[in-house]
């Protein structure tokens with residue numbers, strides 16, 4: 029079960045991670061893109077943190093939707109609309125919920141994937157955000173089905189996400205800016221898959237803290 033305060037905690041922790049890993053994400057994007065992924069993500073989440081107090085009193089769905097709208101309006105790169113639609117779809121998935129059950133959390137993740145795919149038309153294996161996100165969600169579902177807690181499932185989810193990040197080093201980018209490089213994108217890890225792995229790391233940290 030996740031409360032509104034857990035969701036706000038998650039957003040704050042993730043925003044801190046985006047500030048902390050700004051240079052790292054930018055370096056990965058420098059190798060296969062235009063070197064702005066860390067700048068984009070940290071700028072977007074800095075705006076989220078600045079504007080978040082205005083929605084503290086709202087429900088979880090409205091908070092997530094607002095995060096998405098802020099990302100869309102403050103991030104110029106591809107990642108703004110992609111992460112933005114992920115948060116908006118996650119919000120819509122949990123409309124009216126005061127607390128999130130494990131099923132709600134999984135549904136929100138699934139809908140977030142749907143939002144990214146609707147926007148970006150990518151599938152797994154194209155060296156994108158999805159290559160850490162989809163395996164992570166699969167691992168979470170499998171662990172919950174095995175009777176594990178959400179905190180345990182998120183440990184498995186984060187591990188699967190980082191395995192997915194490793195996998196992006198072995199494949200050619202066929203979507204986004206990195207696709208211009210073709211074969212030369214091999215050997216480099218995808219910046220977006222990396223920033224997404226931090227989503228699962230942040231969620232795991234919250235779940236461990238509250239023991240859910």
Ligand code: ADP
Nearest residue numbers: 065068105106107148150156157204219220221
């Ligand atoms: P831009 O490519 O516009 O500079 P960013 O550098 O912020 O934007 O984000 C790049 C990341 O966006 C890539 O590493 C990749 O993971 C992700 N990405 C690009 N296109 C897509 C897509 N169609 N679907 C999913 N993720 C994508």
Ligand code: MG
Nearest residue numbers: 061062064065
């Ligand atoms: Mg870029």
